Amino acid sequence: ARHGTRSPTKKRIRDLDNLSAHLEVLIRDVKDRHLSLERVPSWLNGWKSPWQGRLRGGELIRRGEEELYELGVRIRERFPSLFDEDYHPDIYPIKATQIPRASASAVAFGMGLFSGNGTLGPGHHRAFSV
Incomplete structure (x- = not known):
């Protein structure tokens, strides 16, 4: 085997941070427009990447x-x-x-x-x- 399970790489951590920011903007926009959140899974509301703020990545966990x-x-x-x-x-x-x-x-x-x-x-x- 090359290596065991690892944490996401720095690039993937940045991607997850960006996704979190985009979700926050989208949900805020839906609320500001008084649109229904009924079709949005509740877990997305307030979701943050578990790797948020990590400076390093890719290490064996x-x-x-x-x-x-x-x-x-x-x-x-x-x-x-x-x-x-x-x-x-x-x-x-x-x-x-x-x-x-x-x-x-x-x-x-x-x-x-x-x-x-x-x-x-x-x-x-x-x-x-x-």
Whole structure:
């Protein structure tokens, strides 16, 4: 996988902010003209983007981390014979680009893949290279 679930990119955050502003203008116009709001879903009245005001975007979110971690766990459980050797980066290479969401995804995947096989923390994680 390239990366797990991420937040919207800065461009999409701007698009959502613009949509929110347009909806506000349209609903205000309907009210000012005393037109019926009956055909306008009530949730649109006062809707704001949940990403409003964010300066950054595109980062891996908690759900994305969990997705890749669980994917690593499922792969290890489904193919146990592939992971019976001790970890070595030449045997189990995990690669990622320098894009933060991709490298964070690779780390979450590796944590799931190698959890229970190390000595670090209560999850018995092990260090691995990306």
